[in-house]
């Protein structure tokens with residue numbers, strides 16, 4: 621038998637960091653969950669119980685905290701690149717570091733119309749995600765993304781003209797609820813190394829803000845003929861807005877809300893244009909995926 625692939629590390633490393641600005645008297649917080657997975661000449665730890673090649677996952681966890689203390693933790697693309705570069709540069713037998721950074725939302729409270737200096741709230745399960753692959757001597761590949769942005773529109777969505785055959789019961793609709801849980805990502809052109817990532821720092825927040833705004837604006841303003849067409853338009857807009865991005869991808873569940881026929885009760889009209897009360901569905905759900913590159 622031979623090993624086809626192997627990587628190991630520490631997952632679910634939770635990190636909180638506060639930045640205190642003494643002059644302004646304000647504090648800023650970042651909370652993230654980090655995963656480190658290393659690859660390299662580690663096969664003998666599996667095949668021969670040779671632990672001399674094993675950087676303990678506990679040491680990786682320690683390293684995450686030290687690097688978070690020594691370096692900025694934002695933008696997450698920078699921190700992931702710093703962390704991954706550390707591992708491939710410190711251990712000669714480690715050739716690839718896979719770093720995932722999931723940043724959670726702590727949105728600053730506005731109290732009496734003013735941003736509060738040190739109070740925040742979790743406005744949603746949405747996270748800003750970064751996956752960086754650092755390959756020794758071969759640069760840094762970064763995919764940034766938005767996960768868990770739950771959206772709904774009460775109209776402005778249609779679905780008709782689809783295949784009708786002996787398996788089809790779905791009625792055509794010109795006015796439906798559309799709800800999805802956005803999982804979106806954008807792949808940056810390969811960075812030659814940490815210096816190139818540092819030069820791109822301003823672009824990471826710009827891209828995240830742009831992708832988030834484009835997603836919500838397109839979702840809201842499009843009279844969507846399908847999830848497929850609307851997400852394709854989102855991809856095109858993001859590619860147009862961020863020249864350094866090579867591809868954009870979306871995976872969108874279609875979270876259905878079913879009409880409820882209430883006519884059994886005194887002829888109550890609650891379908892079609894009279895529909896007001898719906899049954900939100902946990903499942904099954906549609907799942908529509910796409911990845912779009914520059915043509």
Ligand SMILES: O=c1[nH]c(=O)c2nn[nH]c2[nH]1
Nearest residue numbers: 779845846847848874906
């Ligand atoms: O937007 C949609 N795309 C689909 O492919 C689909 N299938 N059922 N409902 C659907 N809605």
